[in-house]
Amino acid sequence: MSKGSEHDPKGLIRESYRIEGITLAECRSIFLDWALSLPMERDTTAAIRALLAQYGGDAAHHPMTQVLTEGRSGSTAPRRRGGWRGRPRN
Secondary structure, eight states: OOSSOSSOTTOHHHHHHHSTTOOHHHHHHHHHHHHHHSOTTSOHHHHHHHHIIIIITTTTTSHHHHHHHHHHHHTSSOSOOOGGGGSOOO
16 A cells, blocks of 8 residues: 655645644644655656645645645745845945
8 A cells, every 4th residue: 555646755745634623834844844755856846736736626725735835836936045145235
């Protein structure tokens, strides 16, 4: 019996949708564990899209759906630059 799937190898996302009363903070923690467990060559954005297609439609108001949606849009570009380029100019 396989525990996970191609886009959710450990079954973490699947299980989060089954937990009654799970909070947004708990979903964010699970999402981080999920992201760290993906193989380096895996396209994270494509995996998130697939998971949203699989689970998001039936659970639009679930906190994990919100986290996945944020993760899909948040992985496009960094928010700030480090070093001298990140400092305000006078």
